[in-house]
Amino acid sequence: MTTNKYFAQSLWLEYPIISNTLAWMGKAYGAYSDKPPFAPDGSLLNFGRLTVVIDKKGIVRYAKKGSPNNQEILELLLKLEKEFKGK
Amino acid sequence: MKRKCTPGSTLGLAAALLLLTGIFLGGCATMGLEKPKSALTPTDRGTVTYLDKYEFKGPPSDWLLLKNLEGGDFELGFLKVEKGPFPSQSTFIYDDAPFGSSRDLETRAKQYCTRFLFNSGVLPDIKKQDNIQLWGQPSIAIYLEGENPNRDEKARSMVYLVKKGDRIISFVLTQWRPMQGTFDQEAFTQFETFVQSFKFLKKSFYENFEDEFKKAGL
Numbered sequence: 200m201t202t203n204k205y206f207a208q209s210l211w212l213e214y215p216i217i218s219n220t221l222a223w224m225g226k227a228y229g230a231y232s233d234k235p236p237f238a239p240d241g242s243l244l245n246f247g248r249l250t251v252v253i254d255k256k257g258i259v260r261y262a263k264k265g266s267p268n269n270q271e272i273l274e275l276l277l278k279l280e281k282e283f284k285g286k
Numbered sequence: 287m288k289r290k291c292t293p294g295s296t297l298g299l300a301a302a303l304l305l306l307t308g309i310f311l312g313g314c315a316t317m318g319l320e321k322p323k324s325a326l327t328p329t330d331r332g333t334v335t336y337l338d339k340y341e342f343k344g345p346p347s348d349w350l351l352l353k354n355l356e357g358g359d360f361e362l363g364f365l366k367v368e369k370g371p372f373p374s375q376s377t378f379i380y381d382d383a384p385f386g387s388s389r390d391l392e393t394r395a396k397q398y399c400t401r402f403l404f405n406s407g408v409l410p411d412i413k414k415q416d417n418i419q420l421w422g423q424p425s426i427a428i429y430l431e432g433e434n435p436n437r438d439e440k441a442r443s444m445v446y447l448v449k450k451g452d453r454i455i456s457f458v459l460t461q462w463r464p465m466q467g468t469f470d471q472e473a474f475t476q477f478e479t480f481v482q483s484f485k486f487l488k489k490s491f492y493e494n495f496e497d498e499f500k501k502a503g504l
Contacts, residue, residue, distance in 0.1 A: 211397040213387060266359075269383065270491050277495070280504050 343483040376473040384456035408432035
């Protein structure tokens with residue numbers, strides 16, 4: 200917890216970050232896999248990059264593998280904010 | 287009456303089939319060779335436009351246009367593979383969302399430099415930092431250099447952070463060389479021409495987004 204706090208500060212991040220050292224969160228969101236495709240050396244790839252947006256009711260509204268497209272995410276966040284404020 | 291199949295009529299039929307096949311295949315070949323439209327369009331002012339969004343003096347033809355396949359690391363970029371052993375190459379980019387969140391130039395420069403070339407294992411030193419005006423806008427020019435002896439690489443960079451309305455945008459050139467290699471000024475000169483000539487032809491995604499954000503009262 201403290202390490203994450205200082206890591207976030209070192210990157211000038213204005214929001215909290217978490218680190219799930221066990222695989223349960225990655226498995227729950229589909230970011231963790233022990234199935235093929237494997238790395239070229241045959242080892243498990245396990246964690247891949249996944250961006251997930253969860254709304255204020257706790258509902259997953261966006262999940263995409265690979266590098267996130269920030270414009271796509273910003274548009275979604277604006278839509279969610281409008282929904283939340285009833286606009 | 288039954289028609290006779292003479293050698294002449296058989297040859298005629300074969301020739302017609304060959305012609306038809308030729309036309310068909312020719313059509314396929316033409317379709318296959320059709321060049322995609324270039325993202326860069328030359329103007330009569332000695333500049334180029336990029337996707338009708340920006341206009342600038344483009345670098346010489348040995349610079350390759352970079353395409354962003356996914357994500358949003360940069361908006362527009364060029365790469366030049368140079369003489370000498372790996373990694374002798376230079377890249378320059380225009381990035382409309384540089385790392386960091388501050389809208390104050392000095393603070394943004396600090397934020398930006400925290401992560402600059404982070405993933406390459408090079409921790410660059412700021413050699414010089416100047417407050418300047420670029421197209422009449424408040425800007426910061428940062429000169430950086432760093433090394434990664436483990437990978438036998440070094441890099442020299444020039445970064446412009448420019449205030450555009452409420453936002454901050456960036457132009458960045460990085461030149462890579464092996465540790466024993468020599469940096470070359472030519473790429474920096476070409477980058478300077480690109481930056482000084484750069485014009486915006488329409489509002490960016492982020493400017494439109496902020497307008498919409500304000501309009502919604504958020």
